[in-house]
Amino acid sequence: MELELFSTAFLSALLTIILIDLVLAGDNALIIGLVARNLPKETQTKVIFWGTFGAIFIRAVMAILVVYILAVPGFMLAGGVALVWIARKLLTPEGNSETSSLVKAPAVTFGAAVRTIVIADAVMGVDNVLGIGGAAQGSILLIVLGLAVSVPIIVWGSQLVIKLVDRYPSVILLGGAVLAWTGYTMVVREPLLITWFEGHPAAKLVVAILIFSISLSPWYSERLSTELKPLVVLLPALLVWMLAFEVAGSLWKMQVDYLLATGPGEYLLEALRWVGWIPLAALFLWAREQFIARAARRATSPPLRLSR
Amino acid sequence: MLLIHRSQRAANAVRAVSAGGELFVASVVVCMILAAFGDAVDPTFLGEAGLEFALFDLGGEFSVLAMRHWHLLQLLVAGGVIAAGIAVLRVAAAAYFRSLHPGLARSVDKVPIKF
Numbered sequence: 347m348e349l350e351l352f353s354t355a356f357l358s359a360l361l362t363i364i365l366i367d368l369v370l371a372g373d374n375a376l377i378i379g380l381v382a383r384n385l386p387k388e389t390q391t392k393v394i395f396w397g398t399f400g401a402i403f404i405r406a407v408m409a410i411l412v413v414y415i416l417a418v419p420g421f422m423l424a425g426g427v428a429l430v431w432i433a434r435k436l437l438t439p440e441g442n443s444e445t446s447s448l449v450k451a452p453a454v455t456f457g458a459a460v461r462t463i464v465i466a467d468a469v470m471g472v473d474n475v476l477g478i479g480g481a482a483q484g485s486i487l488l489i490v491l492g493l494a495v496s497v498p499i500i501v502w503g504s505q506l507v508i509k510l511v512d513r514y515p516s517v518i519l520l521g522g523a524v525l526a527w528t529g530y531t532m533v534v535r536e537p538l539l540i541t542w543f544e545g546h547p548a549a550k551l552v553v554a555i556l557i558f559s560i561s562l563s564p565w566y567s568e569r570l571s572t573e574l575k576p577l578v579v580l581l582p583a584l585l586v587w588m589l590a591f592e593v594a595g596s597l598w599k600m601q602v603d604y605l606l607a608t609g610p611g612e613y614l615l616e617a618l619r620w621v622g623w624i625p626l627a628a629l630f631l632w633a634r635e636q637f638i639a640r641a642a643r644r645a646t647s648p649p650l651r652l653s654r
Numbered sequence: 655m656l657l658i659h660r661s662q663r664a665a666n667a668v669r670a671v672s673a674g675g676e677l678f679v680a681s682v683v684v685c686m687i688l689a690a691f692g693d694a695v696d697p698t699f700l701g702e703a704g705l706e707f708a709l710f711d712l713g714g715e716f717s718v719l720a721m722r723h724w725h726l727l728q729l730l731v732a733g734g735v736i737a738a739g740i741a742v743l744r745v746a747a748a749a750y751f752r753s754l755h756p757g758l759a760r761s762v763d764k765v766p767i768k769f
Contacts, residue, residue: 355725357727358725358726361730362726370656371656371657373656437668440666507657508661512663515664515675516667516671516672516674516676518658518671519668530686549694550690551691553690554693554694562683564668
């Protein structure tokens with residue numbers, strides 16, 4: 347699908363791509379530095395050039411591939427779900443930043459250094475490319491523009507990005523929200539589900555709230571009091587429960603709408619849908635309380651002394 | 655290994671975010687959910703029930719049903735307007751409720767009233 351140039355849809359997709367590029371940019375400069383730190387000076391210059399070139403090349407190949415992969419039925423849904431996980435991971439507070447296991451050991455040869463840089467960039471760029479592919483809605487021009495934005499970030503823009511997100515951490519929250527929104531649009535655009543969503547329009551709203559409640563949970567769980575923390579699990583679980591009945595109704599041709607129910611079985615099913623989750627939620631809260639109490643007892647009990 | 659994790663504030667954005675920034679993003683998220691709601695609701699159903707004009711059609715493009723066609727730029731602008739509105743309301747409400755509290759007995763601007 348080609349978007350009209352400079353239309354609101356086009357500019358919005360471009361803005362989405364820029365935001366995704368900003369918040370999901372990989373730390374290529376650090377990786378190149380770590381990989382090349384033990385190499386001789388003259389080899390280091392070559393490694394920096396070819397490593398950067400290889401990183402850009404692999405990013406371009408992945409961006410082109412993702413457009414074709416997302417056109418395959420089923421992959422749009424998988425990509426949308428993956429974006430939800432990426433958004434959640436983006437918003438989860440980090441203790442200490444870990445160095446990728448790919449670059450813990452410095453390279454000893456030129457070839458090994460370039461290979462490590464390219465593999466590390468490919469691993470780090472998967473989420474970025476997936477987000478761009480989802481936001482571009484199949485437009486090759488937007489993919490190219492996405493690359494045109496991400497390449498300067500890879501090569502020169504790292505300090506600028508760090509300064510921006512350090513000054514305005516809300517950019518990260520906005521990035522998480524935009525990723526969740528992109529994930530939602532990918533899920534509802536999935537060719538295998540379009541007909542189903544047309545028959546179940548309310549499910550779209552449930553899916554939207556489910557996606558936002560999962561991907562933004564690190565954010566709102568920070569603002570919830572201890573008593574309300576279980577909502578982080580209960581709200582998405584309840585939405586999945588409701589959605590499961592809609593899906594089951596379609597798969598097994600059951601009537602899950604109480605206004606249209608005819609037999610006692612259908613009324614029972616409807617009752618299970620609206621009330622059945624309450625014992626499960628109570629069980630979860632009880633198990634959680636038990637777990638917290640046991641952890642507190644273990645923390646306060648004196649350490650065991652081994653007698654000889 | 656994301657670039658943003660080089661900044662301690664960005665890596666802990668949910669804790670370091672300013673109140674204004676958080677309000678803006680929360681408003682954008684609300685707009686996104688409203689747009690999904692507009693996408694989920696069948697307009698003909700609302701029209702038949704007579705609810706479209708009663709609840710949603712606040713005038714052309716600002717109706718929730720029209721929000722289904724909104725893109726990110728429009729959602730950002732709407733989120734910004736909502737956030738600004740809430741911020742103004744918060745300031746005005748704070749000023750109003752502050753004026754309802756009696757001043758300290760010995761404060762400079764206290765007007766002495768004797769019967």
